[in-house]
Amino acid sequence: MKTMMSMYRNKRPQPHATANRGTTASPNPPAGAGSLVHAQVVAAASDLERLLRLLDQAGGDLARRFSDFDRLVGEISREAAGTPVARQAEALREGLLGATTAMQFQDMSMQLVEHALSELRTIAHRLGDDAGLREMPVASGVPSGPVSQSGMGAGSIDLF
Amino acid sequence: MAAILAVDDSASIRQMVSFTLRSAGHEVIEAVDGEDAVEKLRDNTVDVILTDQNMPRMDGLALVRLLRAREDCRELPILILTTESSDAMKQMGREAGATGWLVKPFDPERLINVIDTVMSR
Numbered sequence: 001m002k003t004m005m006s007m008y009r010n011k012r013p014q015p016h017a018t019a020n021r022g023t024t025a026s027p028n029p030p031a032g033a034g035s036l037v038h039a040q041v042v043a044a045a046s047d048l049e050r051l052l053r054l055l056d057q058a059g060g061d062l063a064r065r066f067s068d069f070d071r072l073v074g075e076i077s078r079e080a081a082g083t084p085v086a087r088q089a090e091a092l093r094e095g096l097l098g099a100t101t102a103m104q105f106q107d108m109s110m111q112l113v114e115h116a117l118s119e120l121r122t123i124a125h126r127l128g129d130d131a132g133l134r135e136m137p138v139a140s141g142v143p144s145g146p147v148s149q150s151g152m153g154a155g156s157i158d159l160f
Numbered sequence: 161m162a163a164i165l166a167v168d169d170s171a172s173i174r175q176m177v178s179f180t181l182r183s184a185g186h187e188v189i190e191a192v193d194g195e196d197a198v199e200k201l202r203d204n205t206v207d208v209i210l211t212d213q214n215m216p217r218m219d220g221l222a223l224v225r226l227l228r229a230r231e232d233c234r235e236l237p238i239l240i241l242t243t244e245s246s247d248a249m250k251q252m253g254r255e256a257g258a259t260g261w262l263v264k265p266f267d268p269e270r271l272i273n274v275i276d277t278v279m280s281r
């Protein structure tokens with residue numbers, strides 16, 4: 001079965017041609033001062049890769065439990081139709097509906113982490129290449145990721 | 161009640177969209193990307209399409225352009241639901257022929273209202 005993690009691979013447009021090489025380690029690690037920076041970048045990328053897996057696992061588990069809960073509440077509503085229990089079940093469903101905005105955290109946070117990871121991979125590979133290192137763009141030149149939101153408040157709606 | 165095609169490569173987002181729209185009495189058909197959406201449209205008639213923008217194989221804007229070129233989908237409401245919030249992207253959506261641009265995360269009540277609004281146009 002296809003995992004949620006695999007579904008996210010190659011999902012977003014990558015800002016650099018070198019951004020999606022699959023591993024963080026450079027083929028030619030630099031010597032001297034550059035090696036320390038290179039090691040730190042690789043370590044940071046490794047942490048983000050673990051974070052991505054944690055988000056995928058936690059988000060997938062939450063989504064499954066959300067689905068199970070929804071199905072159970074639906075069954076209770078049908079079996080107890082016309083009774084106070086059915087009304088309580090509907091109140092539960094309303095509560096669940098209220099959680100759907102926050103439940104979208106996984107999609108947004110995984111996109112942000114994937115973008116940061118691709119930037120770190122690019123830096124790690126360029127640090128392994130002296131010519132690439134000299135050509136590294138300044139931070140302000142790095143394109144922003146596909147997620148600009150800084151909170152989980154509902155987004156805007158434009159109808160054309 | 162409307163038949164809505166929900167297109168997103170994120171399983172969790174498809175689940176949230178489906179749960180929200182089904183709770184309002186709508187029927188929801190799910191697709192994992194633009195190409196899958198086109199496949200689903202071969203066997204199903206829908207009243208509204210709600211699609212993500214950034215997806216593998218075929219993204220939301222490409223899907224909108226492809227469907228707008230088809231006689232049977234020229235008037236079909238197509239809403240983009242995405243994390244992309246820049247004015248430039250919204251303008252691209254408008255030019256492609258999208259009916260609206262919704263930025264994630266969505267609020268369930270507002271999403272249901274938007275579906276009702278575009279259905280009644």
